[in-house]
Amino acid sequence: MERVTYKEQDVTYLQNFELNIYEGEIVGLLPINAYGLPAFLHVLRSNPPLYYGYVYYMDTLVNSWQGMKRSSNRISIIGGQSSLVEGQSVLSNIFILRPGFKQEILRMNLLKKQLQPFLDDMNLSISPDTLVEQLTAFERVMVEILRAVVAGSHLIVLLEISTIVNDSEIARLHEIMKHYADNGTSFLYASPHFEELLQICDRAAIMTDGCIVKVLSGDQMKPDTLLNFDSEYDMRVRRTLHIWSDDNTQKVVFEAKNITGQYIKGLNFQVYSGECLVIQNLDNRIFHELIHILTGNEPMAEGTILVEGCAVKPCKNRKMAVVLERPGKTMLFKPMSYLDNLCMTIDERIPGVWMDSKIRKSIRLEYSKILGDDVFDKKIDDLTDIEKTELVYMRIMLQRPDIVFCVQPFKGMDMAHRMRIRELQEMFLVHGIAVVILTINMADALSLANRVIQIKENTVLTEYEQKDFSKLPLTVPWHSLYHTGS
Amino acid sequence: MIKKQNELKKFWKIRGMGAALTAFIGLIVIYIAFGLINPMVFSGQNILNLLRSMSKYLLIGVAQSCVMITGNIDLSLGSLVGMSAMIVATLMVSGVPVIAAIFITLLCGIAIGILNGLLVGKFKLPPFIATLGTMFVARGIAYMVNNNRNTDNIGIKLGKGSADAFQQFFYYGKTAGIYNTFWISLILFIAFFFLLSKTRTGRHIYAIGSNVEASKLSGVDVVRTTIKTYIFSSVCAVIVGFILCAQAGMGNMEAGNMYEMYGVAAGVIGGVSPLGGSGLLLGTFAGAAVWQTLENGLNMIGAQVGIQRIVIGIIVVLAVLMDVVIRSGKKIKIANKSTK
Numbered sequence: 001m002e003r004v005t006y007k008e009q010d011v012t013y014l015q016n017f018e019l020n021i022y023e024g025e026i027v028g029l030l031p032i033n034a035y036g037l038p039a040f041l042h043v044l045r046s047n048p049p050l051y052y053g054y055v056y057y058m059d060t061l062v063n064s065w066q067g068m069k070r071s072s073n074r075i076s077i078i079g080g081q082s083s084l085v086e087g088q089s090v091l092s093n094i095f096i097l098r099p100g101f102k103q104e105i106l107r108m109n110l111l112k113k114q115l116q117p118f119l120d121d122m123n124l125s126i127s128p129d130t131l132v133e134q135l136t137a138f139e140r141v142m143v144e145i146l147r148a149v150v151a152g153s154h155l156i157v158l159l160e161i162s163t164i165v166n167d168s169e170i171a172r173l174h175e176i177m178k179h180y181a182d183n184g185t186s187f188l189y190a191s192p193h194f195e196e197l198l199q200i201c202d203r204a205a206i207m208t209d210g211c212i213v214k215v216l217s218g219d220q221m222k223p224d225t226l227l228n229f230d231s232e233y234d235m236r237v238r239r240t241l242h243i244w245s246d247d248n249t250q251k252v253v254f255e256a257k258n259i260t261g262q263y264i265k266g267l268n269f270q271v272y273s274g275e276c277l278v279i280q281n282l283d284n285r286i287f288h289e290l291i292h293i294l295t296g297n298e299p300m301a302e303g304t305i306l307v308e309g310c311a312v313k314p315c316k317n318r319k320m321a322v323v324l325e326r327p328g329k330t331m332l333f334k335p336m337s338y339l340d341n342l343c344m345t346i347d348e349r350i351p352g353v354w355m356d357s358k359i360r361k362s363i364r365l366e367y368s369k370i371l372g373d374d375v376f377d378k379k380i381d382d383l384t385d386i387e388k389t390e391l392v393y394m395r396i397m398l399q400r401p402d403i404v405f406c407v408q409p410f411k412g413m414d415m416a417h418r419m420r421i422r423e424l425q426e427m428f429l430v431h432g433i434a435v436v437i438l439t440i441n442m443a444d445a446l447s448l449a450n451r452v453i454q455i456k457e458n459t460v461l462t463e464y465e466q467k468d469f470s471k472l473p474l475t476v477p478w479h480s481l482y483h484t485g486s
Numbered sequence: 487m488i489k490k491q492n493e494l495k496k497f498w499k500i501r502g503m504g505a506a507l508t509a510f511i512g513l514i515v516i517y518i519a520f521g522l523i524n525p526m527v528f529s530g531q532n533i534l535n536l537l538r539s540m541s542k543y544l545l546i547g548v549a550q551s552c553v554m555i556t557g558n559i560d561l562s563l564g565s566l567v568g569m570s571a572m573i574v575a576t577l578m579v580s581g582v583p584v585i586a587a588i589f590i591t592l593l594c595g596i597a598i599g600i601l602n603g604l605l606v607g608k609f610k611l612p613p614f615i616a617t618l619g620t621m622f623v624a625r626g627i628a629y630m631v632n633n634n635r636n637t638d639n640i641g642i643k644l645g646k647g648s649a650d651a652f653q654q655f656f657y658y659g660k661t662a663g664i665y666n667t668f669w670i671s672l673i674l675f676i677a678f679f680f681l682l683s684k685t686r687t688g689r690h691i692y693a694i695g696s697n698v699e700a701s702k703l704s705g706v707d708v709v710r711t712t713i714k715t716y717i718f719s720s721v722c723a724v725i726v727g728f729i730l731c732a733q734a735g736m737g738n739m740e741a742g743n744m745y746e747m748y749g750v751a752a753g754v755i756g757g758v759s760p761l762g763g764s765g766l767l768l769g770t771f772a773g774a775a776v777w778q779t780l781e782n783g784l785n786m787i788g789a790q791v792g793i794q795r796i797v798i799g800i801i802v803v804l805a806v807l808m809d810v811v812i813r814s815g816k817k818i819k820i821a822n823k824s825t826k
Contacts (some may be wrong), residue, residue, distance in 0.1 A: 340689065346690065347686045354689055
């Protein structure tokens with residue numbers, strides 16, 4: 001992409017955007033903020049009309065400000081949202097449901113034979129007849145890569161893939177990426193964590209406000225290169241790293257006793273008041289089942305959940321709260337006002353809240369000092385992403401639970417957003433509310449944790465106290481600080 | 487002055503208020519237009535009749551709106567009207583005292599409401615299918631209650647006094663110069679308006695229509711709230727059944743036919759979103775009034791029944807289209823804002 005400026009309805013999303021990716025190269029993309037990232041992906045794949053600039057794909061000019069040459073480029077984007085068709089088999093998704101497949105009469109056995117070498121190449125043992133919904137997250141990513149390769153995509157974009165697959169699977173994914181890169185496929189690996197890019201990328205481009213501000217070449221790919229770009233966040237984390245000391249003399253507020261489901265087998269753990277516990281799930285099926293159990297969407301086959309010693313049904317008790325992934329999108333009541341959203345869970349503590357507008361006015365007065373007064377007059381849809389997240393966290397603050405479960409809180413967030421989420425979680429901790437972060441990627445979460453529990457296949461637990469964090473086999477931001485204890 | 491402006495702004499910003507006021511303006515325009523064509527439309531007696539006739543639609547509209555705000559639908563309302571009209575009439579014809587007959591019929595209606603609520607809330611059946619089933623069940627009961635026949639006059643065993651009291655109370659009687667039917671529907675309307683806007687249950691109803699998942703995480707008992715909503719709607723339908731029974735002085739097996747759709751129409755004309763989560767009962771009031779005024783006005787200017795149906799159909803489609811356009815317009819606006 002050469003000097004690309006892209007506008008939509010007079011809003012500039014990409015400004016003088018320059019990025020070159022060579023054949024067989026793995027290039028990292030580090031978005032400091034999320035501005036322009038969706039527009040970049042759109043320009044990359046769909047060749048929309050440009051305000052200025054040129055886009056080349058496979059040495060051919062495919063789009064320019066003078067007019068587009070091709071409607072779309074064969075570029076695959078793999079991220080949190082699966083592009084595979086559910087209800088169809090792996091074989092169908094890879095061969096049949098792709099552009100260019102013209103066979104009318106399907107010869108399934110032949111297609112299976114054709115697929116096998118690809119699966120062997122990836123060292124992937126899945127049946128071609130497996131339905132997409134039966135795949136694990138890692139297998140799903142592998143199938144999407146395979147489909148991209150078979151469809152002839154010369155560039156594959158991987159978006160925040162570490163929030164979908166776990167550490168050991170990431171290592172395997174990197175091997176496969178290198179294998180295909182050697183065969184000429186290029187990769188663009190987008191992640192908000194520079195440490196992750198260091199592991200695999202030949203070069204990395206830093207993007208902010210819809211512009212590439214720097215491209216780091218091979219010799220600049222070192223951990224300390226990036227300090228200038230995230231110094232504020234870095235300083236904040238370093239300042240608060242050891243504030244949340246592990247004090248196990250505190251009382252137990254939450255206890256999971258022998259939780260058993262389809263994949264989870266006899267899961268036990270305790271959470272102490274005011275502590276931050278990170279639960280890293282290394283098995284995706286267990287991860288999703290645990291979330292479903294905690295949100296009350298799936299009943300437990302066996303086991304008990306105790307909050308302050310009393311058995312509770314998840315989410316029926318307001319002593320326990322759950323913040324879902326991307327709460328701004330999943331946890332707000334859009335037709336309701338800001339104040340109504342804020343007060344939604346307070347009616348158990350203050351039963352008259354909906355009758356007496358004075359109560360709501362006083363809540364508004366109190367919280368406008370923290371959230372600002374103008375947000376109360378905005379519609380939910382008009383709030384910024386950070387304001388939406390603040391609203392969800394503040395609602396829970398008003399609810400005053402004993403424990404909050406945060407599901408992948410930093411997933412898909414830019415740096416400013418992650419900083420704010422961290423502040424909000426710190427606010428819970430200051431008020432003695434225990435925070436449990438359920439995550440696949442330990443980046444960001446580790447720096448706030450008092451304890452880490454890793455859950456592996458068959459629900460095997462490995463627990464790490466803060467003093468043992470250096471033993472965690474991870475390459476995440478601020479992990480090195482635990483080695484020195486600084 | 488600024489304070490007044492702010493208050494006005496706040497009032498306008500209340501969710502669904504825009505649609506409700508638009509419906510009211512539409513109502514006034516339609517009414518005046520018909521009045522100019524036929525001045526009889528403005529006569530006092532016509533206004534009284536109009537208020538009485540719209541009461542049925544208002545109650546059914548309130549019932550359907552409550553359900554629609556939760557993101558569901560109740561197709562059994564019309565059949566429930568027929569069922570309750572038949573049950574209460576059959577009981578009275580059999581000599582059961584009026585109060586007892588009313589009480590028993592209410593219980594039967596509530597049972598259907600609970601069944602709907604359980605099917606939709608607990609067993610997660612699509613509301614369209616679940617209530618379609620109970621629609622047939624309720625209509626079947628209406629047929630079976632008096633062995634596939636309409637009932638005789640309700641006063642046949644009770645005596646003229648009791649039957650008249652029932653008819654006066656629900657249909658023919660007046661209080662302060664206005665028919666009781668209107669007062670009954672107005673009282674219920676105010677009660678439901680209060681329930682939706684000022685109570686915890688009301689917030690829960692809006693919440694589950696807006697975002698079920700978030701509601702669960704906010705401690706809302708989705709099953710219980712859904713059941714409650716279907717009970718409320720059933721109670722309204724049963725009362726409409728009483729009104730129809732009082733009007734005819736007998737039970738009619740076909741009573742309430744298509745009323746569920748009138749309820750949907752009253753709701754959507756008044757700005758209740760069929761997608762759930764938003765809408766004001768004030769809008770439903772306007773919607774029911776628009777519906778009845780159209781029917782009444784077209785009648786008075788001598789329009790054919792077919793024309794009436796077409797006009798009403800077009801208005802319903804336009805109202806829903808407006809909702810969809812507003813929502814999609816908002817989405818585009820949000821998309822622009824979030825990428826800025």
